[in-house]
Amino acid sequence: MPHPKKVSTLPVADTGQLKQTNEIKTAIPLLDALDIQGKDITTDALLTQRAIAEYLVTKRNAHYHVTVKANQATLLGDISLFFQDRGEPDFVERTAGDHGRIEIRTIWTTTQLNTYLDFPHVKQAFMIKRESTEKKTGKYSCDIAFGITSRDKAQAAAQLLLAINRGHWVIENSCHYILDWNYDEDRSRIRTGYGPENMTRLRRFAIGVIKSKGATNVAQKMRQLTRNVRLVFDYLRMTINSCAVAQKL
DSSP states (O other): OOOOOOEEEEEOTTSSOEEEEEHHHHHHHHHHTSOOTTOEEEEOGGGOOHHHHHIIIIITOOEEEEEEOGGGHHHHHHHHHHGGGOOSOSEEEEEOSGGGEEEEEEEEEESTTTTTSSSTTOOEEEEEEEEEEETTTOOEEEEEEEEEESOOTTTOOHHHHHHHHHHHHHHHIIIIIHHHHHHOGGGOOOOSTTHHHHHHHHHHHHHHHHHHTTOSOHHHHHHHHTTOHHHHHHHTTOSTTHHHHHTTO
């Protein structure tokens, strides 16, 4: 059974009603409320859409940095074919020991596809290879990602493109990974009405509260507080003598 599309709610103009829509249709109204001029907007493959790219560059004077996957099959095919004979990389980044693993990130970039690709305002295409080795087990994994950006080489060399791409996944992991790992949100069976949206908001609120108190490991703190109402009240400083206790948590 196919995975259901992610949905959200968007106010209908001049009414108090709400209508369901998918992420693609909510992206531009959401960005309308933000100051994004001159900034890099990163997205996952779902939002690699021509209309969004045109909106960002032409109407908002911003830049896009997007992943290309199978939902843009022709675009993906053209980029992946070009990088089959990729030669030496433009930049290599090595990270030793973070989170118990050794990581190597390698990026190749090109401007040769700018006039060929059927996508507005392309200034560079890139390929990123991420290699990871677990220090304890020696387990090795390798991931290849393709993407495009509206920034030219003068504005964003390979090292900066890699940093922008990594920044996207830092945000993705810090939010969605916590939701999926700690709440198993992707397998939630809440489907009707405003249930999915309300539960997501409550989960995000809980994570935000835990982080606001200085916790660096959300999962560990959740395990510590689970099924202990008094400890939760102390952690949130909701009891008379909780200030002293909270400092020890």
